Amino acid sequence: MPRVVVIGAGIVGTSLADEMTARGWTDVTVVDRGPLFSTGGSTSHAPGLVFATNPSKTMSTFARYTIEKLSTLEHPDGWCFNPVGGLEVATTPQRWADLHRKAGWAQAWGIEGHLVSAEECVDLHPLLDADGVLGGFHTPADGLAKAVRAAEAQAWRARDRGARFLPHTDVVGIVEKRGRVVGVATADGVIDADVVVCAAGFWGAQFAKKVGLVVPLVPMAHQYARTGQIPALVGRNTEQSEAGLPILRHQDQDLYFREHLDRIGIGYYGHDPMPVDMSTLMADTAGESMPSMLPFTEEDFAPGWRESCKLLPALSDSKVEEAFNGIFSFTPDGFSIMGEHRDLSGFWVAEAVWVTHSAGVAKATAEWIIDGAPSVDVHECDLYRFEDVARSPKFVTTTSSQAFVEVYDIIHPHQFRTALRGLRTSPFFARQQELGAFFYEGGGWERPAYYEANAELAQRLYSEGLAVPERDDWSARFWSPISIAEAHWTRHQVAMYDMTPLTRYEVAGTGAAAFLQQMTTNNVDKSVGSVTYTLLLDETGGVRSDLTVARLAETTFQVGANSPLDFDWLSRHLPGDGSVTVRDITGATCCVGVWGPLARDLVAPHCPDDLSHDAFKYFRAMHTYLDAIPVTMMRVSYVGELGWEIYTGAEYGTALWDLLFDAGRDHGVIAAGRIAFNSLRIEKGYRSWGTDMTAEHLPDAAGVGFAVRMAKDDFVGRAALQSAKPPSTTLRSIVFDDPDAVVLGKEPVYLGERGSECIGYVTSAGYSPTVGRTIAYAWLPAETGVGDTVTVDYRGTRHSAVVHAEPVVDPDMTRIRR
Structure with a gap:
């Protein structure tokens, strides 16, 4: 039986020990530098909010499992999970609209949630001032975790199966042999191990450096305060129940609230980010009750207290009696970090995990280690999801700080970070700027979304009858009707797309x-x-x-x-x-996609080789030249049109762009962006992995x-496919009935025109200029057939759509093979 050592006896480490021993791996040792089980880490001071609804399906799955598991735990001191429910209130129209979007996520992921009026909000939480509230989102199954109790209860179960827990055990290093973990070095000696999991919380990044591993997280201080006694709460709760009102989140002011018997606990994200210097941490927390609690900075909390008293007037007669700046982990993208060290087999991490997702992350990690793969997709949390630039200390600190600032912000799905832009640019970047490119960011790359240079063309096409849908303010953000013209022009003329950010390996x-x-x-x-x-x-x-x-x-x-x-x-x-x-x-090369009916007319005169269909067939590649520039041309098309991906060395990039753009003037060539690209690939039924x-x-x-x-x-996975059962759901294309209907992704899908049963969710969507409608992908029950009617809820507005055969445009593939 493999020997496992888990570093960290907080909520993650204890849950992992429980999950692994439940699967038969009982030789598990959990060590911690502190006492058991209030170890002094983030678990020890966590306010315990557990809320399942998240824009990420994976994180929602983790949270739902955490709720389910913690609800089954027993502890002699009382509950481990108290299902008081959750209530998010809106005090601005923007937040109220966003709560409709959040309610859609809940429906999509199978979470019970209800939009409620201001009066219903007060019924749920009587301390609220109804005059400032527009409405709320209520999730009955959410609640409070007693984190230390939950950790202890899980540890006891693991101990009963054979696990052991060692307090006051400092881990000083990892013992390895021929690229494999063989033990954990402690101040008291070596503990033999075949698998080591670092679940050390905000200490994890510092420890991982000992084995040459970058764990991109930043320990960040977050303010938490408790009021004095609130007369309105006296007698509502008992010592045993502790809380009965739902968790209250006032995200418009970066606040959350929970009961502590007859007092209120207040968490505040409105202050400036407070990254923690781990080299001085022990000195900075000297005199505090634990090393994860920094001294409270009252001046940072002052705006939060004022807004708290406005929302909950009963607080005005009280004051803050206990408070601290508690440390926990933030990452550049807000997700946890899981996975195995690529260069040190057997060394795993499960870091940047909040109590909300703790049991879910532990379960997935146990499955990954024992079974070879987790049962839920974890690519958003994978240790190796970060590009090299995102592993730099500057990037990690800057973007994690931005993630802290935005934790309660209303984030648009096409909204990208503002800090550290321009780090990765293709050789075409200067030319794109000259054309007025509006850039998205992905993987550190600047990616043109659309070009202002095409505005005049767009106006001409609209005047000639090209349809332009009406968009609401939300869907019009980070978008332009110019993109419709770019997609249309690609289908009818020719366009150039910057494909340089496409990851390439030799x-x-x-x-x-x-x-x-x-x-x-x-x-x-x-x-x-x-x-x-x-x-x-x-x-x-x-x-x-x-x-x-x-x-x-x-x-x-x-x-x-x-x-x-x-x-x-x-x-x-x-x-x-x-x-x-x-x-x-990738960085040493660049790529231009030249696509459209006139692509051959543009490119062929500059190539010494025959580019006719018979000589250069679809899904073929060749080394050749365009004028003097050495290129590799691949006859593939993610937009479903005649053309090529044309690759060359980065040093030739500007010359290649200029050659093609200048040669294309006689053919009306334009540069086109990612929005048009996305619409065209959805027309053609091409999937986007990860979405x-x-x-x-x-x-x-x-x-x-x-x-x-x-x-x-x-091949890898073949045996599983041979024994796989027919799928219960399939990915289908749906076409909306209303030309102005729009969805952006992750919206719930209902059966029929007035259906109340959520049967699936949208993954991605784009407006098709070819059919004059939005086309979306949606995961639907396998029995759903072509021609069936479904309804999609977009931020509270229902749009009907029809399941369509694929591809929606050019099903015979004649446009590509000409």
Whole structure:
């Protein structure tokens, strides 16, 4: 039986010990530098709010499991979870509209939640001043966790199965041998281990440095205060119950509230970020009750107290009697950090985990370690999701601080960070700026969303009859009707797209073909010049990623991937004999997508090779030249039009752009952006990994089963697919009836025109200029058929739509193969 050591006996470490021992791994040792179980970490002072609704399906799943598990725990001192419910109130029209969006998430993820009037808010929480409240969102199953009790209760269960817990045990290092963990070095000696999990909370990043691992989190101080006795609460609660009113969140002012018998606890995010200097932490917390509690800074809390008294007038007769600045972890994107060290087998992390998600993260980590894959998609939390730039101390601190500021903000799905922009730009960036590009950011890259230079073209097309839908203020943010013109022009003329941010790897060596055959689902061992769409699966058959693999030479492949997670996955599976190398070539190269009916007219005059359809077929690649510029051209099209992805070295990038743009003037070429690109790929039924499909989905259910060749030799995930049951849900295209209807993603879908039963959710959507309607992808019951009517709730407004056969546009693929 594997020997496991968990570093940290807080809510995560104890839950993990419980989860692992419940699965039969009972040789588990949990160590902590502090006492058991109030160890002095974040768990020891956590206010215990557990609320399930989150824009992330994964984080909601973690929270729901945490609620379920903590509700079953027993402790002699009393409850571990108190289901008082949750209540978020809106005091501005913007927040009230956003609560409708949040109610949609709850419906989509299967969480009970209700929008309630101001009067109903007061009925739920009588201390509220109804005059300042517009309405609220009530979630009956949410509640309060008694974090230390919950940790102790889970530890006892684990101990009964064989686990042991060692307090006051300082871990000074990890013992390794030939790239594997073999033990944990403590001040008292070495504890042998085959698996080590770092669940040390905000100490985790500092500890991970001992094994050369960057864990991108920042310990951050957050203010929490308790009032004196509130007369209106006297007699409402008992020592045993402690609280009966729902958790109250006043996100318009960065506040939350919970009862402590006849007092109110107040959490405040409105102050400036307070990153913690770990090198001086022990000195800074000297005299405090624990090292995770910094001295309270009353001046930072003053605005929060004023707003608290406005919302809850009963507080005005009281004052703050106890308060501290409590430390917990923030990450650049707000998600937890989970996974195994790529270069030190057996060393895992489960960090930046709040009590809200603790049991869910522990369960997924246990499944990952024991079964090889978690039962829920965790790509948003994966340790290796970060690009290199996002692992720098400057980036981690700056973006984590922004995440703290925005924790209760209304965040648009297309809203990107404002700090540290311009770090990754393609060689075309200056030309794009000249054309008035509005940039999105992703993976550190500046990505043109649309171009102001096309405004005049757009106005001309609109005057000629191109439809432009009416958009509400929310959906019009980070969007422009220019994008519709760009998509339309691509379908009818020709456009250039910057594809440089597409992640690219070179997989090379004598074993490269066999390696890719083993790792991917399709047959990639084909002739030089072949291009293949294929999938990466995990051991459960779930879609980890989709790839485009081009064989550029007998032993050299170029792989178009999605994120650093693909590099991590491929690297972990490399043969040990050195016959295969994987190299990230993204930054050293650049790419222009030239697509549209006139693409060949634009490009062919500058190429010495024959670019006709018969000479250069679809899904083929060739090395050639455009004028003097060496390029690799791949005849593929994510927008569903004639054309190529044209690659060259980054040093030739500006020259390539200028050549194509100047040559294209006679053909009306435009530069087009990501919004148009997204609309066109949805028209063509092309999936976006991470949004439309994840590791939770099997290929057939996601509509990419055509990329699986079960007849070829074994590949990762093949055995799971052979034994898989028919999917209960499938990804389908839906077309809205109203030309002005819009959705942005994650909205709930209901059966029929007036359905009350939520049957699925939207993943992504885009307005199609070809059909004059918004097209969306949605996960729906497998029995849903083409022609069925569904209804989608967009921030409280219902839009009807029809399930459509795929692809919606050009089902015969004639536009690509011409």
